[in-house]
Amino acid sequence: MHSENLNSLKAVFERHFDEVYGYIAYRVAPDSEEARDLTQEVFLAAFKAWGTYRGDASPLTWLRSIARRKIADHFNARAQQNSATGAASLTNVTNGYTDLDERAAILSRAMRQLPLDRVQLLEEKYLEGRSVREIANQRGISERAVESALSRARGMLREQFLRFQAIEEASNERQ
Amino acid sequence: MNANDFYTEQELELEFRQGISRFSPPAGLKDAIRQRLFQHSESQGNALPLGFTLWKTNRRELIVKIMKWSTPALAACAAAVVIGLLLANGSSNVYAQAIQAIEQARTVHVQWFDMTRGEATKCGEIWYEAKRGIREWTKAQDGTISERLDDGQFQWTYSSASGTAFKTKSHDPVGPVADILRPKPNGWFDELMKKTKRLRQADMDIRGIACQAHVAEPRVVNETRLRWVIWVDSQRRGQRSEEQRLVAGQWVADARCEVTYDRPLPDDRLKPRFGPGVEIVDLVECRPFNVKESLLQGTVLGLVVAVHEVERLDNGSVLLMWSIRPTQETLQQLGPITYRPAAAINVYGDAVVESDWKQVRWVKPMEIARWTLDGIQTNWTILMPRGVWAGPIQAIDLQFSVYSRGKLQQALRKDGQQWYVQKFRLGELSVPEKAVAMNKACRQVYERVAWAEAQCGDGLALRGRGRSLTEAEKQEHIAHGARRRELEEAFVMPWDYRPSRIAPEQFVKDVQANYERLMK
Numbered sequence: 183m184h185s186e187n188l189n190s191l192k193a194v195f196e197r198h199f200d201e202v203y204g205y206i207a208y209r210v211a212p213d214s215e216e217a218r219d220l221t222q223e224v225f226l227a228a229f230k231a232w233g234t235y236r237g238d239a240s241p242l243t244w245l246r247s248i249a250r251r252k253i254a255d256h257f258n259a260r261a262q263q264n265s266a267t268g269a270a271s272l273t274n275v276t277n278g279y280t281d282l283d284e285r286a287a288i289l290s291r292a293m294r295q296l297p298l299d300r301v302q303l304l305e306e307k308y309l310e311g312r313s314v315r316e317i318a319n320q321r322g323i324s325e326r327a328v329e330s331a332l333s334r335a336r337g338m339l340r341e342q343f344l345r346f347q348a349i350e351e352a353s354n355e356r357q
Numbered sequence: 358m359n360a361n362d363f364y365t366e367q368e369l370e371l372e373f374r375q376g377i378s379r380f381s382p383p384a385g386l387k388d389a390i391r392q393r394l395f396q397h398s399e400s401q402g403n404a405l406p407l408g409f410t411l412w413k414t415n416r417r418e419l420i421v422k423i424m425k426w427s428t429p430a431l432a433a434c435a436a437a438v439v440i441g442l443l444l445a446n447g448s449s450n451v452y453a454q455a456i457q458a459i460e461q462a463r464t465v466h467v468q469w470f471d472m473t474r475g476e477a478t479k480c481g482e483i484w485y486e487a488k489r490g491i492r493e494w495t496k497a498q499d500g501t502i503s504e505r506l507d508d509g510q511f512q513w514t515y516s517s518a519s520g521t522a523f524k525t526k527s528h529d530p531v532g533p534v535a536d537i538l539r540p541k542p543n544g545w546f547d548e549l550m551k552k553t554k555r556l557r558q559a560d561m562d563i564r565g566i567a568c569q570a571h572v573a574e575p576r577v578v579n580e581t582r583l584r585w586v587i588w589v590d591s592q593r594r595g596q597r598s599e600e601q602r603l604v605a606g607q608w609v610a611d612a613r614c615e616v617t618y619d620r621p622l623p624d625d626r627l628k629p630r631f632g633p634g635v636e637i638v639d640l641v642e643c644r645p646f647n648v649k650e651s652l653l654q655g656t657v658l659g660l661v662v663a664v665h666e667v668e669r670l671d672n673g674s675v676l677l678m679w680s681i682r683p684t685q686e687t688l689q690q691l692g693p694i695t696y697r698p699a700a701a702i703n704v705y706g707d708a709v710v711e712s713d714w715k716q717v718r719w720v721k722p723m724e725i726a727r728w729t730l731d732g733i734q735t736n737w738t739i740l741m742p743r744g745v746w747a748g749p750i751q752a753i754d755l756q757f758s759v760y761s762r763g764k765l766q767q768a769l770r771k772d773g774q775q776w777y778v779q780k781f782r783l784g785e786l787s788v789p790e791k792a793v794a795m796n797k798a799c800r801q802v803y804e805r806v807a808w809a810e811a812q813c814g815d816g817l818a819l820r821g822r823g824r825s826l827t828e829a830e831k832q833e834h835i836a837h838g839a840r841r842r843e844l845e846e847a848f849v850m851p852w853d854y855r856p857s858r859i860a861p862e863q864f865v866k867d868v869q870a871n872y873e874r875l876m877k
Contacts, residue, residue, distance in 0.1 A: 297838030322848030
């Protein structure tokens with residue numbers, strides 16, 4: 183890697199490491215081996231792809247998009263593994279989220295069930311704070327289409343949220 | 358917990374942001390990943406300055422590295438050849454004599470070859486003639502040729518990617534050859550050359566000139582032994598250098614640099630000729646655009662949003678040049694963004710022109726160019742009239758969505774303040790009566806951005822021609838839950854062009870095509 187590129191990536195690493203870890207920990211599980219491994223994978227991928235980063239989005243947004251894909255791949259792989267071993271479990275929704283309240287943990291779990299592009303849309307709107315217009319311009323679709331897609335994504339999230347909430351409540355009652 | 362108690366939009370926003378800030382990385386994780394990412398690169402990079410030494414054992418990577426060398430790096434390699442031999446002898450007197458000999462050189466011609474494919478492939482060249490100027494070219498990995506010519510009065514930069522050359526005022530008519538003519542003592546090269554010794558068995562005639570060989574102490578990189586050999590003539594001038602690796606007991610050249618002196622250069626070498634069909638865009642008269650005397654200005658979130666120019670286009674739309682930058686208070690509090698190359702990427706905030714499409718009439722923004730430098734982002738945006746207008750646009754009620762970024766955003770969040778503002782009203786902007794042809798206006802935008810590129814080198818972006826999604830891309834989105842109907846409408850406009858990568862006429866055509874597509 184060219185030294186200038188290396189220096190700029192170093193600056194990005196130093197500046198955004200904590201935020202990237204926080205994002206992964208929130209989406210995966212706090213203080214877990216998975217979160218640590220995925221954080222490393224994200225920066226390794228960023229290191230390899232840094233030459234292709236064009237600055238269209240902020241470095242943090244770019245890193246988050248890598249993290250989003252890595253997390254999706256991670257859960258897809260795990261789902262396949264669970265499916266193969268019959269180990270799938272919907273219990274213990276809030277396990278590991280000792281620092282989060284129960285509701286937030288359920289929301290995080292619900293997010294994992296959404297398709298990648300829905301997660302991306304919700305995060306662009308509510309995490310990055312982008313306007314509907316900006317998202318529409320970026321995606322080359324109408325603002326109405328974005329609003330409609332956002333509405334559907336929120337609906338899917340709500341559906342998953344309520345599902346896990348019911349599971350968690352049932353689990354608490356059993357205990 | 359109420360089963361119907363789902364998050365409102367505001368709660369969702371708050372939860373997303375707070376959720377992430379709840380978790381800090383465990384102790385040691387950052388250090389461990391930093392070490393894995395950077396230590397390897399640093400140790401190699403520092404040991405081998407200016408790309409002269411090869412540090413990749415993987416052959417393919419080696420080729421990539423060589424082809425990626427920029428022209429200055431190429432010249433530095435040449436400098437290494439020339440300077441290296443001076444110090445090989447270790448005598449300060451010889452050194453002084455050699456410097457004098459080289460300073461007297463009327464011309465210098467440097468050629469750089471990649472040898473990794475079993476034959477010499479030229480990947481860069483420099484011609485220099487005292488008091489006449491310099492011409493240098495290099496080839497990138499993708500085959501793109503970049504060229505610079507400077508005759509002391511004007512400079513021309515050419516890229517085969519755009520087929521366009523830009524003429525500006527002279528920047529440096531000696532360029533990296535200065536390192537050859539007047540090397541800096543006690544620099545990195547001195548350190549390297551302290552380890553050289555005579556290699557008599559490699560002495561040879563080069564272009565009919567008897568040369569002595571000197572070799573630097575072999576180094577082991579990734580279990581491969583590498584060495585650097587330089588051949589010097591009787592005047593102690595470097596004629597050739599090679600980067601060699603040990604393969605099955607034999608030293609094999611991976612890269613070679615050849616330097617000749619005082620040979621007449623071909624007549625056309627220092628003339629601005631770049632091949633048939635190459636357009637030369639004259640930027641000599643371009644000046645820095647004044648972004649201080651703005652037409653409209655407003656401060657929000659510690660940022661200044663300002664509109665500097667407005668033009669009516671002949672198709673009924675409006676072209677804006679506007680900028681966003683940190684206030685003086687923000688700069689005092691957080692410091693300037695000047696660290697390069699991050700200064701060409703990082704900002705304390707950005708913004709988009711807003712217009713409410715739910716109104717009877719509104720404007721649809723189409724960004725066509727932007728320039729980021731030292732935390733100031735300058736944007737060129739075409740506003741297309743939509744809805745029902747009672748005639749040509751006379752004035753626009755300008756609104757922006759403004760977003761703080763980086764340290765500014767962190768500071769605002771830490772203080773519990775809003776970090777972005779939607780529909781920040783800047784004011785009513787009058788549109789001049791006289792219309793300018795859109796093609797002409799776009800060409801001017803291109804020239805100004807090209808000027809900025811010539812001055813700053815990076816931080817520029819031009820919007821390329823938009824396109825629909827490919828079927829493969831659609832399938833990928835569909836697999837993730839997107840609807841085909843939406844994807845059929847999708848129109849992607851890339852931001853990955855800069856003037857040196859696209860010809861002016863192409864840029865104008867692309868903007869026109871995007872405009873027509875978005876106006877449908």
